[in-house]
Amino acid sequence: MAVGARRAAWSPAAMFRSEAALPLGLLAPTLIYLGLLILLPVAQAVTLSFQAADGSFGLDAYRKMWSDQAFAEAFRNTILLIVAIVPLQMVLALSMALLIHSRFPGHGAFLYIYALPLAISDLAAGIVWLAMFTDQGYLNTILQGLGLIKEPIAYLSYENLQWIFIAVVVAESWRATAIVLVILLAGLQLIPRDFFEAAEVFGANRIRRTLSVVLPMLRPSLQSALIIRTIFAFQVFGVVLALAGRQLPVLGYEAYDWYYNNRNEHIAAAFATLILVLTIAVTIVYMRLLRVRETEIAR
Amino acid sequence: MKELRTSFVLALAFSMIAVACGPSTSNQPTGSGQISSDPFVFLSTQFNTVTESEAVRKQILTGFTTANVDFVGSDIGPFNDRLIAEAKTAKGTIGVVGGQHGDFGGFSDLTIFEDLTPLATKLKDRGIAQEFLDLGKLGTNRQVYIPWMQATYIMGVNKQALQYLPSGVKEDNLTYTQLRDWCKNIADKTGQKRCGFPAGPKSLLHRLIQGYLYPAYTGGLVTTYKSSDAVKMWTDFKDLWQYVNPQSLQTDFMQEALLSGQVWVGFDHVARLVDAFKQKPNDFIGVPAPKGPKGLYYMSVLAGLGIPKSSPNKSGAEAFIDYMTQPDIQGKTLDAVAFFPVLDKPLPANLAPHLKIESDAVQAQSKSPDAKVALLPIGLGAKGGEFNKVQLDSFQRIIVKGEDIQKVLNEEGAILQQVMNDAKAPCWRPDPASTGPCQVK
Numbered sequence: 001m002a003v004g005a006r007r008a009a010w011s012p013a014a015m016f017r018s019e020a021a022l023p024l025g026l027l028a029p030t031l032i033y034l035g036l037l038i039l040l041p042v043a044q045a046v047t048l049s050f051q052a053a054d055g056s057f058g059l060d061a062y063r064k065m066w067s068d069q070a071f072a073e074a075f076r077n078t079i080l081l082i083v084a085i086v087p088l089q090m091v092l093a094l095s096m097a098l099l100i101h102s103r104f105p106g107h108g109a110f111l112y113i114y115a116l117p118l119a120i121s122d123l124a125a126g127i128v129w130l131a132m133f134t135d136q137g138y139l140n141t142i143l144q145g146l147g148l149i150k151e152p153i154a155y156l157s158y159e160n161l162q163w164i165f166i167a168v169v170v171a172e173s174w175r176a177t178a179i180v181l182v183i184l185l186a187g188l189q190l191i192p193r194d195f196f197e198a199a200e201v202f203g204a205n206r207i208r209r210t211l212s213v214v215l216p217m218l219r220p221s222l223q224s225a226l227i228i229r230t231i232f233a234f235q236v237f238g239v240v241l242a243l244a245g246r247q248l249p250v251l252g253y254e255a256y257d258w259y260y261n262n263r264n265e266h267i268a269a270a271f272a273t274l275i276l277v278l279t280i281a282v283t284i285v286y287m288r289l290l291r292v293r294e295t296e297i298a299r
Numbered sequence: 300m301k302e303l304r305t306s307f308v309l310a311l312a313f314s315m316i317a318v319a320c321g322p323s324t325s326n327q328p329t330g331s332g333q334i335s336s337d338p339f340v341f342l343s344t345q346f347n348t349v350t351e352s353e354a355v356r357k358q359i360l361t362g363f364t365t366a367n368v369d370f371v372g373s374d375i376g377p378f379n380d381r382l383i384a385e386a387k388t389a390k391g392t393i394g395v396v397g398g399q400h401g402d403f404g405g406f407s408d409l410t411i412f413e414d415l416t417p418l419a420t421k422l423k424d425r426g427i428a429q430e431f432l433d434l435g436k437l438g439t440n441r442q443v444y445i446p447w448m449q450a451t452y453i454m455g456v457n458k459q460a461l462q463y464l465p466s467g468v469k470e471d472n473l474t475y476t477q478l479r480d481w482c483k484n485i486a487d488k489t490g491q492k493r494c495g496f497p498a499g500p501k502s503l504l505h506r507l508i509q510g511y512l513y514p515a516y517t518g519g520l521v522t523t524y525k526s527s528d529a530v531k532m533w534t535d536f537k538d539l540w541q542y543v544n545p546q547s548l549q550t551d552f553m554q555e556a557l558l559s560g561q562v563w564v565g566f567d568h569v570a571r572l573v574d575a576f577k578q579k580p581n582d583f584i585g586v587p588a589p590k591g592p593k594g595l596y597y598m599s600v601l602a603g604l605g606i607p608k609s610s611p612n613k614s615g616a617e618a619f620i621d622y623m624t625q626p627d628i629q630g631k632t633l634d635a636v637a638f639f640p641v642l643d644k645p646l647p648a649n650l651a652p653h654l655k656i657e658s659d660a661v662q663a664q665s666k667s668p669d670a671k672v673a674l675l676p677i678g679l680g681a682k683g684g685e686f687n688k689v690q691l692d693s694f695q696r697i698i699v700k701g702e703d704i705q706k707v708l709n710e711e712g713a714i715l716q717q718v719m720n721d722a723k724a725p726c727w728r729p730d731p732a733s734t735g736p737c738q739v740k
Contacts, residue, residue, distance in 0.1 A: 053681075053721075069692050069695070069696060070692075070695075130549075134546065134549075135544075135546055135559075135561050136559045136560065136561055151490055151491065154545050154546060156546060156549060157545030157546065157548075158548050158699050159545055241500060243549075244549070245498075245499045245500045245548050245549040246498075246499075246500050246548065246691075246695065247548055247549075247699070253500075257500075259376060260374065260375060260376035261375075261684050261687070261688070262684035262685050262687070262688050263379070263405060263681055263683070263684035263685070264681075264684065264685060
């Protein structure tokens with residue numbers, strides 16, 4: 001009611017009747033929203049990254065970012081985490097989605113339990129896993145109780161960076177696989193039953209059906225899931241902060257650190273811009289590799 | 300759906316603007332002697348955890364009845380953003396701000412705060428230490444903040460650790476080398492590294508390096524940053540670090556590690572140790588910081604109260620600062636949040652056990668014959684964060700990654716010099732006074 005009234009006030013009757021006005025009118029709220037809350041801040045951040053403290057323009061912030069002692073490591077860790085986490089999550093989520101799609105008894109409850117971490121913020125998830133891995137944490141207590149170890153093992157020690165890395169991969173996978181699962185499951189449920197029936201008539205077994213029917217038909221969903229997951233992986237922050245502190249620098253943490261702790265918004269903006277550029281580049285690569293044909297969208 | 304959401308957001312935004320621009324009931328400046336009762340926000344970088352905020356609200360603020368004060372604890376980032384944003388308006392919501400000396404120093408434009416010189420004159424009888432009042436000017440001729448409370452860093456010690464003290468070593472009169480021997484002994488005998496330094500992402504490690512380690516070994520901080528004494532300090536600290544609990548790098552508050560038993564000897568800010576003393580006063584003692592070749596240097600942490608120019612109720616804010624510096628409220632502050640009074644008056648005799656542990660250690664520290672005070676960085680303005688980063692990066696590179704000490708100090712020393720030049724900051728104690736930016740030698 002309120003929405004209709006607003007539209008009428010915005011567009012005179014003549015314009016409202018014209019063909020072009022309707023789609024524009026429908027798009028307008030989204031465009032205003034994107035423009036004000038996404039594009040404008042992005043433009044401001046990019047401008048900030050090319051500015052020095054005295055307001056002059058240049059590459060000073062990028063030079064400082066580049067020469068920062070933690071930069072190379074943060075860049076490497078972010079990429080390594082993406083390489084480790086994203087494929088693992090895709091495989092896990094796809095298996096789970098196929099399992100749930102097979103509608104085994106109790107699959108509803110299983111889905112709810114599996115999707116539970118979706119509701120938890122990343123920092124909270126990090127703290128949950130910290131309680132598990134810390135020296136006097138659950139894991140050590142259980143292992144000691146079972147008599148498997150005598151002294152607590154320091155999993156999250158800077159001396160065992162590989163353990164910290166594994167802990168972050170485990171925590172991130174636990175936290176964020178559910179979102180991939182939900183996207184893939186929705187995609188699976190969109191595949192018409194006729195395709196499976198046809199495949200069965202032609203004598204395809206379960207593996208053959210998965211390879212020749214499910215995966216190709218699921219490509220649009222796989223693409224969205226990959227893009228969303230990778231974008232979030234570039235922003236990984238809370239879990240790393242809780243589990244590793246400064247020991248596993250990542251780009252997201254560096255941006256935060258430069259803004260809040262070192263109070264230099266220009267270098268923080270340079271880190272943010274770098275994350276943006278990387279994200280756009282990866283998205284383009286995914287879209288090219290997993291190009292979805294018009295016919296598949298029309299399906 | 301999105302359209303609905305957008306219209307909702309727009310409606311909300313318009314209503315907020317309408318409220319912000321709308322007429323206020325009593326926005327008239329109050330004449331002398333007349334104190335307005337308009338409510339205001341007390342924004343503070345201190346006590347931003349739930350338990351601390353509750354303690355401030357229930358134990359300290361309830362006695363102030365002039366105006367309704369809403370305490371908001373905040374991280375330093377949002378604190379800065381909110382203050383700067385409000386400074387751009389004629390009238391904000393924040394009436395009073397509370398922060399550490401360095402939090403005030405972080406603003407490049409200190410004129411967003413009222414000059415509190417008249418208030419300082421009015422509060423003269425309180426006996427606020429003159430050196431604190433001077434610090435509150437932040438190197439300007441305006442009183443930017445009125446000193447509010449103070450703290451320092453000490454070591455919390457689990458009594459179980461005392462049996463491992465090397466012979467002839469006394470826990471309340473340690474050198475850094477003796478601390479190393481003690482930590483080694485504990486690690487050798489118990490199989491666990493049980494000494495702790497807070498070095499997590501939200502820890503105050505930079506203050507330990509600035510106010511304790513550097514001065515104790517080099518007698519300075521900036522001027523001696525890459526000196527041979529500094530190399531000796533880092534060498535000794537690295538040697539000590541072998542026996543430090545590796546999870547120190549994730550620890551922000553030492554009290555948690557002390558209470559869990561993970562750490563037996565832990566160095567930290569008194570307010571970040573106090574929970575251990577409070578929950579198990581019979582298990583812990585407090586001891587002074589160790590000393591180095593140049594003496595026992597310790598850092599005095601000062602927090603202050605300021606009034607932004609955009610304050611909605613300046614007379615109420617002044618009355619509030621008056622209230623917070625009264626002797627009995629200063630005592631209540633100590634009781635509630637373990638920060639010590641700034642007044643030149645002895646502490647009450649009947650302190651709670653956990654405060655007794657702390658005040659004994661603090662007094663032993665300041666009364667030690669070779670005790671000297673290192674000041675918090677002064678005059679760095681917005682460069683304070685980058686200044687801290689130099690010490691934190693040096694720590695990370697030398698202690699954690701094991702890079703060559705002299706090479707790191709040369710490189711970080713160059714960055715430090717750049718920071719000092721950018722900030723145009725002269726040296727502060729214990730570095731000798733300088734004309735022009737402090738120089739790394």
